[in-house]
Amino acid sequence: MNDKKIIVALDIGTTKVCTTIGYHDKAGLEIIGVGSHPSHGLKKGAVVNIDKTVKSIHCSIEDAKLMAGIEDVHAATVGIAGNHIYCFNSSGVVAVKGKEITDADVERVLEAAKAVLIPSDREVLHVIPQEFRVDSTAGVKNPIGMCGSRLEAHVHIVTGKTPLIQNIIKCVEAAGIQPNDIILQPIASSRSVLSPEEKELGVVLIDIGGGTTDIAVWKDGSLIHSQIIPVGGNHFTNDLAVALKIPHNEAERIKINHGSVLADNLNQSAHITVHGLNGSKPREVKLGKIAQVLGARAEELFEIIRKQIEEKNLGGMITGGYILTGGGALIRDLSDLGEYLLEKPVKVGYPLAFGGMTTVMQDPKFATVLGLLLESKTDNMGKEVTKTTKQKNSQYEEVDLLGKFSDSLRNVFKEIF
Numbered sequence: 392m393n394d395k396k397i398i399v400a401l402d403i404g405t406t407k408v409c410t411t412i413g414y415h416d417k418a419g420l421e422i423i424g425v426g427s428h429p430s431h432g433l434k435k436g437a438v439v440n441i442d443k444t445v446k447s448i449h450c451s452i453e454d455a456k457l458m459a460g461i462e463d464v465h466a467a468t469v470g471i472a473g474n475h476i477y478c479f480n481s482s483g484v485v486a487v488k489g490k491e492i493t494d495a496d497v498e499r500v501l502e503a504a505k506a507v508l509i510p511s512d513r514e515v516l517h518v519i520p521q522e523f524r525v526d527s528t529a530g531v532k533n534p535i536g537m538c539g540s541r542l543e544a545h546v547h548i549v550t551g552k553t554p555l556i557q558n559i560i561k562c563v564e565a566a567g568i569q570p571n572d573i574i575l576q577p578i579a580s581s582r583s584v585l586s587p588e589e590k591e592l593g594v595v596l597i598d599i600g601g602g603t604t605d606i607a608v609w610k611d612g613s614l615i616h617s618q619i620i621p622v623g624g625n626h627f628t629n630d631l632a633v634a635l636k637i638p639h640n641e642a643e644r645i646k647i648n649h650g651s652v653l654a655d656n657l658n659q660s661a662h663i664t665v666h667g668l669n670g671s672k673p674r675e676v677k678l679g680k681i682a683q684v685l686g687a688r689a690e691e692l693f694e695i696i697r698k699q700i701e702e703k704n705l706g707g708m709i710t711g712g713y714i715l716t717g718g719g720a721l722i723r724d725l726s727d728l729g730e731y732l733l734e735k736p737v738k739v740g741y742p743l744a745f746g747g748m749t750t751v752m753q754d755p756k757f758a759t760v761l762g763l764l765l766e767s768k769t770d771n772m773g774k775e776v777t778k779t780t781k782q783k784n785s786q787y788e789e790v791d792l793l794g795k796f797s798d799s800l801r802n803v804f805k806e807i808f
């Protein structure tokens with residue numbers, strides 16, 4: 392195993408902490424270990440209990456190591472979400488120094504684009520180039536080598552609250568892992584679920600997790616908007632628990648096994664048996680009632696998303712519609728309801744195929760961790776850190792978000808103000 396460049400990804404979610412271990416070989420990405428452990432230390436994507444979070448991270452890493460047959464992992468690419476995340480678009484302009492645009496010019500224009508005032512308790516997680524303009528030519532993806540005198544950059548900037556980012560880092564380090572990179576979760580999920588064609592056409596990725604719903608809007612191959620909404624699958628479960636007066640774990644079971652968000656699609660008179668609180672007698676509940684409760688929450692979530700898209704004036708750009716992923720995307724009939732409410736195509740997005748463990752991992756709840764793995768550099772097992780290589784499936788081959796630039800530029804894009 393030591394001659395392989397091991398990569399490790401860590402998705403610290405509200406309901407589960409998931410570790411994947413893999414490596415890149417000539418054929419592409421091969422997954423060799425997965426560990427998923429219930430998460431008890433997070434609320435709405437943010438750490439609220441360090442000890443519990445560290446324990447979950449530790450357990451998930453141990454399980455993944457055991458499956459992979461690896462004794463030690465040292466570093467990982469880590470996901471981040473939470474409603475402290477704030478993203479916005481920015482731009483900058485510089486005069487080109489020589490005849491042709493160089494790395495240094497791009498570096499300067501990105502510096503100019505990120506020179507915006509952000510509150511002192513925030514830091515920048517990503518500066519992602521959307522497009523460059525060289526003189527009057529717009530839509531340039533890589534300006535290096537082009538001739539021109541004026542270079543403009545449009546970028547998407549992702550910021551988070553420093554203490555909350557530090558809490559994630561602290562937990563990862565306390566579990567004995569060095570965070571190589573911190574990546575916004577919907578960017579990671581987009582990486583594993585969306586094809587380059589979809590990103591080009593214009594789509595909204597909606598990752599419905601346990602505590603948050605993470606949005607990433609793509610157009611012309613670039614990320615144009617991202618947002619974390621503090622509503623997730625757990626809210627559906629809680630609604631059901633309250634409405635039916637049943638314990639949370641019973642509500643979760645019912646949601647997964649019998650839940651739907653469209654009462655019209657069900658046999659309205661069908662009943663199921665539910666077990667109440669404190670050993671109270673089991674009773675019969677109509678499937679239609681369950682769908683009403685879940686449907687109301689789904690409507691509210693889609694309404695928040697619709698408003699977001701409207702406020703940002705993105706409606707006309709998302710020709711490809713909406714792609715739902717994350718564990719919460721599996722609630723029955725969610726895409727049908729979404730299509731009705733959002734008036735665009737809506738489908739459930741599954742992670743694309745990789746080598747090794749494909750059948751287990753092709754579940755929307757693993758979208759983030761797989762995307763993180765695709766974005767990962769190698770673990771520091773005494774070897775050089777290398778860039779992400781391409782995916783196996785040539786249909787979905789692409790360089791990583793920053794892959795077309797030099798290492799120094801990658802650092803500029805990713806560095807913290």
Ligand SMILES: Nc1ncnc2c1ncn2[C@@H]1O[C@H](COP(=O)(O)OP(=O)(O)OP(=O)(O)O)[C@@H](O)[C@H]1O
Nearest residue numbers: 404405406407600601602603624625718719721722
């Ligand atoms: N088959 C299913 N049907 C309905 N809901 C499901 C199903 N499987 C999982 N879920 C729901 O998905 C949610 C968990 O999704 P996921 O694992 O993506 O979240 P997470 O990454 O832990 O959380 P977050 O991203 O919000 O921090 C839970 O609310 C769970 O009830």
Ligand SMILES: [Mg+2]
Nearest residue numbers: 404600717759
């Ligand atoms: Mg998640």
